Amino acid sequence: MAANVSLINRVFARVEVKLILAWLVLIVVTTFLDPSRSYLENPKAAAEPILRQAVFLGFFALGSAVIIISGGIDLSSGAVIALSATVFSCLLVLLDPEGAATGELQTWVVICAVLGALFSGVVAGTLNAWLITGVGLPPFIATLATMVGLRSFSRGLLGAVTQGSSQISFPSCKPVRELFKDVSYVSIVFVIFAIGMWFLMSRTVVGRHLHAMGGNETAAKLSGIRTDRLKWLAYVIGATSASIMGIVYFADQGSAKPDVLARGYELNAIAAAVIGGCSLAGGVGTIPGTVLGCLFLRSVMDAVNKVVEIGADIFEGMIVGFVVVLAVTFSQRESTGKQRIYFATPIGWTAAPILGAIGGLSTVFFFREKEGFAMWQPIAVGLFVTAVLVARGVIELSRGKRAAAGSQSGKEITGQ
Amino acid sequence: MTAVVEIRGVGKRFGAVKALDDVSFSVAKGELHAVMGENGAGKSTLMKILSGVITDYEGELRIEGQVQKFLSTRQAERIGVSIIHQELNLVEQLSVAANIFLGREETYGWGILDQATMERTAGELLAQLDSNVSPKSLAGSLRVGDQQLIEIAKALSLDTSILIMDEPTSALTEAEVQRLYRVIDALRERGVTILYISHKMDEVFRLADRITVLRDGKFVQTLDRADTNPQQIAHLMVGREFETAVTRPQTTLGEEVLRVEKLSQPWPGHSKQWRLKDVSLELRRGEVLGIAGLMGAGRTELLECLFGASAVRPQGSIKLDGKDCDFRHPADAMRAGIAMVTEDRKRLGLFGHLSTGGNITMCRLSELSALGVLSRCAEANAANEQVELMGIKTDGIEASINSLSGGNQQKCIIARCMLTQPKVLLLDDPTRGVDVGAKTELYRLMHRLADQGMAIIVTSSELPELLTVSDRILVLCEGELTGEFTRAEATEQKIMEAATAVSV
Structure with a gap:
């Protein structure tokens, strides 16, 4: 019986299980709040865009997760997506100019372009790894340099190939685009990719070594692990998974615009990995957790989109920020087990009205075009949020007083 | 004799583990009270409760008759309780004076630092402690012994009446230990009550007025030093008879395996x-070679060079089984048959986020896998075998490595090395922070391995230890070999003379 209890505790302590529960709650809540009731009336149509976006994010978020678990960070994955899409489209144009014009590409050309795009990922990953292991830069600096550098390089490459244009479009690039019309096809590819990554990280020597290096790099080196080669592998996996994404995005959108494509996506990937339980300190994290992190993040965005009914892309950053803060806050609460004081400090008291103002203004952003919207509503929301947070602060304060009173009464007993 | 600290029914759990269970005893004003026990006996936990590091526990604590429930170390310091941790708490990038006054800086007002006053006061405090370290030098640039004095100076500046010292001599050389003893005598003259945690019988018997023994989180007994002896204390600590003296009969050595x-x-x-200059040595199968030397003499550097782990590549020749070796990475050394147990377990050895089993098998994963895929079964078998062989006390190979005591963690790391089936085993201060019982076990383990034909090089900061385990002892001083003694010749006196020899 006791064994059963501890088994249940262990299961519920897993970040994956918590994410699934949080996701289910999210879906139920959205179903009730969504005025169009799309989750109930047409679940298949509602699920498709979420799944599609989650899978797209998932490809390079898994790469980022591998790097984060190994103790590094990759800021360049968005730029690598742009690079890979550029290389892919440039190869199509260079190898088969006629086909590129008509949209009837030959298969060998497509295969060459795919290989070329993947190779660009290997090159970018190797560059990152060299900057980190060879030059000795911190991963944050190295990939910051390649983040800005590779995007600019892609624009130069595209300009050189197209003689000055800033994008390549294939409105009817058939053999490639047909692959991605149906989300199930991409999803299957993703599931295979994710299982492969999971297997690599949890069942192989390389995976164990990556975990070990992320947790204690010096100890790993002194255990005879070739940490430099392992880092190369991690960054190449990261960049190659991003380069797969470059091909997928290109095919999905039918154009390569390296100046804007996937700009800032690296942060979404890192966010998804963190939501999925990866620690930026390294050594901790799982592939299934990251997959669920992607699904959860995209579902939140979709839910906001459904409820608000105006461009969720504007609010993407706010949503990602909010979810990351909440997810990490909850996981911290678990690990420290202490009752944390959030608001009963000078900074806390200041933060409460700031959060209230953000809440109130968000109400304006989201609902200003709805029927029955009136200015008192956002003000009420702002005041309500502030009041709740201040109330929490007061509770924290009284809890602190009670603890102090406890030791006080102890003193009185001594006095007797 | 008035009790200045009274501990009543104090208990503390970490998850399922009871670190302390209903411990009660009292400490008299002005005495030096030693707290002894094996690793995992609960000494450090108790001291963390006393100094406000751990704030939730059962039972009560009275300081000068008043019940205290510290919510922070700051609060404990205000009452006059300071702790000097085994692992020192200094900001290495700041100066000595800045460290002493960290969080309580002297200012001219408006938050502008009064460096001159702080440096002068720090200088006075350090002078009282018989130290000539400049208050302006960076804390990180000092030797461990001097860093420890900074912590003591900080405690003095706080007007500490109760000072807790957690294994203060574990990283000190003999000379620094002698200075620490003088400092402790001076503190006692000022009326400071000292709670002294140690594994080392000789220093406890030299310093303590009374000795309290803990075992498995429980209070065992408090004894006057005059009424007891080391054998009795050791017996109380482990709860069973054991011999402190370990000797190895003279054995015939095998052929030469390593020549430097x-x-x-x-x-x-x-x-x-x-850092090292013209060091030559040879090592035979079945031999335990001890390397003595003060801190900074190059002991660790020598082992790192032999293991291919040094930041700067050494010159000269290393021959293993007659073959020239040029190790550029520990992986090369391991493949050739050299394994090393590093000095700083937590920083250089352990993977804190992995299980006990994962820590043991780390170096041998490629043999426990097929085509890079781990065999869970083979891994579990290998780990379990080592747990049994080394006598590692753990809840199982799935238990977190951090739940093990220091001695058992060290055994895990030795097990990790043994799984690589080395010809030469390098042990860098393997018994640091390990309790008496586990030390004896480690000595026996070394002898057993040597009897099986292993060639071992061991360093230690404790001379009696080297004299116990080694067949032969080399002495380093400032990177040069200054002495070589067989076990029959070696005495502490001779080794110290060689270790302090001024190089020409």
Whole structure:
């Protein structure tokens, strides 16, 4: 019986299980709040865009997760997506100019372009790894340099190939685009990719070594692990998974615009990995957790989109920020087990009205075009949020007083 | 005799583990009270409760008759309780004075630092402690012994009446230990009550007025030093009889396995050009070679060079089984048959986020896998076998490595090395922070391995230990070999003379 209890505790302590529960709650809540009731009336149509976006994010978020678990960070994955899409489209144009014009590409050309795009990922990953292991830069600096550098390089490459244009479009690039019309096809590819990554990280020597290096790099080196080669592998996996994404995005959108494509996506990937339980300190994290992190993040965005009914892309950053803060806050609460004081400090008291103002203004952003919207509503929301947070602060304060009173009464007993 | 600290029914759990269970005893004003026990006995936990590091526990604590429930170390310091942790708490990038006054800086007002006053006061405090360290020097540039004095100076500046010292001598050389003893005598003259945690019988019997023994989180007994002896204390600590003396009968040594000739390691950017200079040695199968030397003499550097782990590559030749070796990475050394147990377990050895089993098998994963895929079964078998062989006390190989005591963690790391089936085993201060019982077990383990034909090089900061385990002892001083003694010749006196020899 006791064994059963501890088994249940262990299961519920897993970040994956918590994410699934949080996701289910999210879906139920959205179903009730969504005025169009799309989750109930047409679940298949509602699920498709979420799944599609989650899978797209998932490809390079898994790469980022591998790097984060190994103790590094990759800021360049968005730029690598742009690079890979550029290389892919440039190869199509260079190898088969006629086909590129008509949209009837030959298969060998497509295969060459795919290989070329993947190779660009290997090159970018190797560059990152060299900057980190060879030059000795911190991963944050190295990939910051390649983040800005590779995007600019892609624009130069595209300009050189197209003689000055800033994008390549294939409105009817058939053999490639047909692959991605149906989300199930991409999803299957993703599931295979994710299982492969999971297997690599949890069942192989390389995976164990990556975990070990992320947790204690010096100890790993002194255990005879070739940490430099392992880092190369991690960054190449990261960049190659991003380069797969470059091909997928290109095919999905039918154009390569390296100046804007996937700009800032690296942060979404890192966010998804963190939501999925990866620690930026390294050594901790799982592939299934990251997959669920992607699904959860995209579902939140979709839910906001459904409820608000105006461009969720504007609010993407706010949503990602909010979810990351909440997810990490909850996981911290678990690990420290202490009752944390959030608001009963000078900074806390200041933060409460700031959060209230953000809440109130968000109400304006989201609902200003709805029927029955009136200015008192956002003000009420702002005041309500502030009041709740201040109330929490007061509770924290009284809890602190009670603890102090406890030791006080102890003193009185001594006095007797 | 008035009790200045009274501990009543104090208990503390970490998850399922009871670190302390209903411990009660009292400490008299002005005495030096030693707290002894094996690793995992609960000494450090108790001291963390006393100093406000751990704030939730059962039972009560009285200081000067008043019940205290510290919510922070700051609060404990205000009452006059300070702790000097085994692992020192200094900001290495700040000066000595800045460290002493950290969080309580002297100012001219408006938050502008009064450096002059702080440096003068820090200088006075350090002078009282018989130290000539400049208050302006960076804490990180000092030797461990001097860093410890900074912590003591900080405690003095706080007007500490109760000072807790957690294994203060574990990283000190003999000379520094002697100075620490003088400092402790001076503190006692000022009326400071000292709670002293240690594994070392000789220093406890030299310093303590009374000795409290803990075992498995429980209070065992408090004894007057005059009424007891080391054998009795050791008996109380482990709860069973054991011999402190471990000796190894003279054995016939095998053929030569390692020969090092004129090994030198440059020291770029340092006034002394060489960290190691012309070190030559040879090692035979079945031999335990001890390396003695003060801190900074180059013991660790020598082992790192032999293991391919040094930051600066050494010159000279290393021959293993007659073959020239040029190790550029520990992986090369391991493949050739050299394994090393590093000095700083937590920083250089352990993977804190992995299980006990994962820590043991780390170096041998490629043999426990097929085509890079781990065999869970083979891994579990290998780990379980080592747990049994080394006598590692753990809840199982799935238990977190952090739940093990220091001695058992060290055994896990030795097990990790043994799984690589080395010809030469390098042990860098393997018994640091390990309790008496586990030390004896480690000595026996070394002898058993040597009897099976392993060639072992061991360093230690404790001379009696080296005299116990080694067949032969080499002495390093400032990177040069200054002495070589067989077990029959070696005495502490001779080794200390060689270790302090001024190089020409």
